[in-house]
Amino acid sequence: MSAISLRDITFTYVEAARPALSNLSLDVPQGQIIGVVGAAGAGKTTLCALCAGFVPNFYQGDFSGVAIVDGQNVVEQQVADLVRHVGLVSSDAFSQISGARFTVFEEVAFGLENLGVPRAEMIERVEWALQVTHLQDLRDRSPYALSGGQQQRLVIAATLAMRPPVLVLDEPTAQLDPHTTEQLADLLRELTHNGTTILFAEQRLEWAAELAERIAVLHEGRIVTEGAPQDVFTDTRLLDLGIGWPRPTLLALHARDAGLWPRERPLPVTTKGLLEGLSATKDERRRTDVGQIEDRDVHPLPAHPLTRLPAHEAIVHVEHVRFAYPGGVEALRGVSLAIEAGERVALVGPNGAGKSTLVRHLNGLLKPSAGQVRVADLDTRTATVARCARHVGIVFQNIRNQLFARTVRDELRFGPRNLGYSAAQIESLVDHSLDALGLRDVADTHPYDLPLPLRRLVAIAAVLAMDTEVLVLDEPTAGLDTAAVARLTALIHDLAAQGKSVVVVSHDLDFCYEALQRIVLVKDGMIHLDSAWDALTSDQRALLDETVTLPIAIRAGLPRSFA
Amino acid sequence: MQSIYSAGTSPLHRLHPLTKLAGFLLVVGVAFVLPVLAVQALALLCVAISAAVAGVPGRVARMSLVILLPLLVSLFVIQGLLFPPTRTTMLFETPWLTIWADGFLFALGVLLRLLLLTWGVLLVLITTHPADLVAALEGIGLPRAVGYVLLVAIQLVPDMSARATAILEAQRSRGLNTDGFVRRIRSLVPLIGPLIVGALADVEERAMALEERAFTASGPKTTLRELADSGAQRVARVGLMIVLVALIVARFTVLRGLL
Numbered sequence: 001m002s003a004i005s006l007r008d009i010t011f012t013y014v015e016a017a018r019p020a021l022s023n024l025s026l027d028v029p030q031g032q033i034i035g036v037v038g039a040a041g042a043g044k045t046t047l048c049a050l051c052a053g054f055v056p057n058f059y060q061g062d063f064s065g066v067a068i069v070d071g072q073n074v075v076e077q078q079v080a081d082l083v084r085h086v087g088l089v090s091s092d093a094f095s096q097i098s099g100a101r102f103t104v105f106e107e108v109a110f111g112l113e114n115l116g117v118p119r120a121e122m123i124e125r126v127e128w129a130l131q132v133t134h135l136q137d138l139r140d141r142s143p144y145a146l147s148g149g150q151q152q153r154l155v156i157a158a159t160l161a162m163r164p165p166v167l168v169l170d171e172p173t174a175q176l177d178p179h180t181t182e183q184l185a186d187l188l189r190e191l192t193h194n195g196t197t198i199l200f201a202e203q204r205l206e207w208a209a210e211l212a213e214r215i216a217v218l219h220e221g222r223i224v225t226e227g228a229p230q231d232v233f234t235d236t237r238l239l240d241l242g243i244g245w246p247r248p249t250l251l252a253l254h255a256r257d258a259g260l261w262p263r264e265r266p267l268p269v270t271t272k273g274l275l276e277g278l279s280a281t282k283d284e285r286r287r288t289d290v291g292q293i294e295d296r297d298v299h300p301l302p303a304h305p306l307t308r309l310p311a312h313e314a315i316v317h318v319e320h321v322r323f324a325y326p327g328g329v330e331a332l333r334g335v336s337l338a339i340e341a342g343e344r345v346a347l348v349g350p351n352g353a354g355k356s357t358l359v360r361h362l363n364g365l366l367k368p369s370a371g372q373v374r375v376a377d378l379d380t381r382t383a384t385v386a387r388c389a390r391h392v393g394i395v396f397q398n399i400r401n402q403l404f405a406r407t408v409r410d411e412l413r414f415g416p417r418n419l420g421y422s423a424a425q426i427e428s429l430v431d432h433s434l435d436a437l438g439l440r441d442v443a444d445t446h447p448y449d450l451p452l453p454l455r456r457l458v459a460i461a462a463v464l465a466m467d468t469e470v471l472v473l474d475e476p477t478a479g480l481d482t483a484a485v486a487r488l489t490a491l492i493h494d495l496a497a498q499g500k501s502v503v504v505v506s507h508d509l510d511f512c513y514e515a516l517q518r519i520v521l522v523k524d525g526m527i528h529l530d531s532a533w534d535a536l537t538s539d540q541r542a543l544l545d546e547t548v549t550l551p552i553a554i555r556a557g558l559p560r561s562f563a
Numbered sequence: 564m565q566s567i568y569s570a571g572t573s574p575l576h577r578l579h580p581l582t583k584l585a586g587f588l589l590v591v592g593v594a595f596v597l598p599v600l601a602v603q604a605l606a607l608l609c610v611a612i613s614a615a616v617a618g619v620p621g622r623v624a625r626m627s628l629v630i631l632l633p634l635l636v637s638l639f640v641i642q643g644l645l646f647p648p649t650r651t652t653m654l655f656e657t658p659w660l661t662i663w664a665d666g667f668l669f670a671l672g673v674l675l676r677l678l679l680l681t682w683g684v685l686l687v688l689i690t691t692h693p694a695d696l697v698a699a700l701e702g703i704g705l706p707r708a709v710g711y712v713l714l715v716a717i718q719l720v721p722d723m724s725a726r727a728t729a730i731l732e733a734q735r736s737r738g739l740n741t742d743g744f745v746r747r748i749r750s751l752v753p754l755i756g757p758l759i760v761g762a763l764a765d766v767e768e769r770a771m772a773l774e775e776r777a778f779t780a781s782g783p784k785t786t787l788r789e790l791a792d793s794g795a796q797r798v799a800r801v802g803l804m805i806v807l808v809a810l811i812v813a814r815f816t817v818l819r820g821l822l
Contacts, residue, residue, distance in 0.1 A: 418738030
């Protein structure tokens with residue numbers, strides 16, 4: 001019997017113009033792990049809510065069809081009674097913290113208390129959930145004192161502890177770093193071996209391809225195709241629908257055009273498939289002695305590791321900066337960094353490395369305990385943040401508290417108005433930013449009425465409208481679909497072409513590789529590596545691989561132009 | 564609201580929350596049912612000794628001072644100087660100031676009561692983890708939804724202050740000048756709106772989160788927090804409550820004419 005059985009589901013939210021799901025049918029056998037992909041607004045979140053019983057009894061609207069999950073009719077059952085059958089991890093971790101528990105341990109136990117699980121078993125289950133999500137060391141922390149990624153793991157732990165036979169996850173990796181993302185895949189795979197049925201919606205196609213036994217593609221509330229990842233992720237319709245292909249598949253496609261991937265060999269959908277395919281090609285060539293392929297596919301390494309142009313005057317100078325928080329924790333321990341006009345810099349590093357602290361120094365929100373930060377001709381210790389903001393615009397990671405206007409357009413006006421631009425200039429900057437991020441259609445909407453990924457674009461546009469020389473983006477791709485990421489990449493290239501600098505803090509190494517040219521690794525409050533992507537030495541690659549993983553293209557040894 | 568709990572291992576910390584509450588109720592009973600200065604002073608001494616045992620006398624004293632000082636000053640000025648109930652006995656007199664004994668004693672009585680009340684409450688809250696207190700109250704019939712709201716309210720202040728910090732950071736990064744006193748006050752206006760809207764926008768998601776975590780599921784509930792209790796404490800609680808009831812009954816019967 002199917003664990004999830006959806007028959008001809010059509011669902012329209014109250015006051016919505018078109019159905020979020022239409023004539024959707026899907027069967028997921030027990031123990032299967034199925035990934036749902038689709039562009040923003042395709043209906044992924046609604047499908048997750050439906051499978052977890054929140055549609056139509058929590059989110060109300062016009063519903064038709066039959067939905068059976070773990071033997072329970074979703075329409076006839078109350079959400080409260082369905083929790084014993086299906087667990088949901090929504091994409092926004094912060095809002096799923098109960099707020100009534102003071103420690104991570106108690107927070108995970110909260111659901112078990114509500115289910116009436118005996119205390120001894122409760123403790124055992126919480127211990128297990130903390131262990132598999134690697135949260136043991138944080139057990140006595142307040143849930144609110146955790147980073148975004150840790151909160152996401154906490155919510156996953158809290159749901160796992162309830163041992164639902166069916167587990168639904170909506171973009172579970174949006175805030176996780178690469179190593180944690182891999183750990184989550186291992187964990188979910190193990191759960192399915194024990195009979196748990198898993199449905200997840202995801203933007204990271206590579207991750208979905210690695211993990212899922214089956215992929216369903218959602219477009220405008222319909223399933224347009226489904227099947228094995230190998231078949232679905234090489235279907236050209238995905239390119240037409242703006243969903244895209246996983247990176248290994250795209251890289252192999254470029255490699256095929258360059259003669260590095262035989263036409264008769266199917267395109268891979270996972271990194272492993274790509275690497276194996278490429279090394280097989282290499283072996284064959286070696287055996288048949290054709291050409292100097294070795295030289296062509298090895299990454300070009302210049303003689304000197306630093307290839308930055310010293311001709312430009314730096315806009316931001318960070319010099320020997322140390323910073324300790326009032327509690328005494330030294331977050332920065334001697335950081336020096338110069339950002340020149342037109343540079344595209346990736347700031348990477350594990351959680352808690354000091355990246356966010358460093359970012360807050362770039363416009364004077366934090367003042368160095370020792371050392372100096374200069375922005376244009378201003379010293380941040382004496383200049384106001386408002387003055388530094390003319391030169392450096394920062395978009396923070398947490399979108400929740402960055403939007404404060406009644407409409408998207410007003411939100412975009414806020415910055416340039418503070419900077420004292422004329423009314424005509426403000427309108428022109430706002431229009432330009434709306435177009436750059438494709439927000440023209442929602443210009444008159446309240447920012448809080450938009451889904452989180454769109455709100456992130458609004459936050460970026462609001463800072464973009466300030467027309468600063470430096471734009472700093474903290475985790476800009478979290479939760480964005482392929483089309484939005486492509487738009488962002490194009491925007492970054494445009495800005496650099498205009499001589500503006502972009503600094504991106506991100507866990508998404510592939511995005512960093514595609515959109516940015518320089519990489520800076522921050523770890524334990526220090527810079528461990530600062531180089532152009534094209535000038536990385538093998539030691540530096542090893543260091544990156546160990547701390548934050550390497551972009552797929554570098555792992556595959558493919559030229560940068562392929563990415 | 565914010566938790567003032569301070570972790571510890573004193574005997575008072577280890578008492579069951581309901582035992583502490585029973586003790587507190589008795590102290591309140593004494594304060595309001597037996598308006599005899601000596602008895603009230605004795606009760607206050609007991610509370611003070613308990614605070615010392617719990618290792619938090621300084622904290623209790625400081626916090627009660629902050630809460631009561633404005634009230635006490637006005638009380639003594641009004642009752643002692645300006646409007647004494649009767650002007651029969653003069654306590655002392657200067658050329659420009661007269662303190663009347665009646666008013667002074669009345670004010671002293673009120674002071675003792677207020678001190679008993681605040682010291683008692685503070686002592687219970689400082690030595691009891693809020694989650695334990697709520698769990699204990701739920702054990703004697705407090706609805707779970709009310710308990711939830713109480714605990715959420717306690718976490719509201721740190722949550723709101725984190726939000727306010729983040730909003731201010733974002734606004735300053737977008738060129739809002741908040742330096743200088745006047746500007747800082749003025750910058751509160753664009754802060755308050757998003758602070759409230761943001762918190763309200765989370766309400767639906769919070770409701771969904773509670774459903775996900777089976778808050779409304781049917782069937783019996785269990786608790787992770789185990790409250791250490793003992794037979795002696797149970798007997799003591801009943802005893803304290805009997806004394807309290809007896810006190811109230813006595814106040815309106817036997818002691819009626821005396822007080």
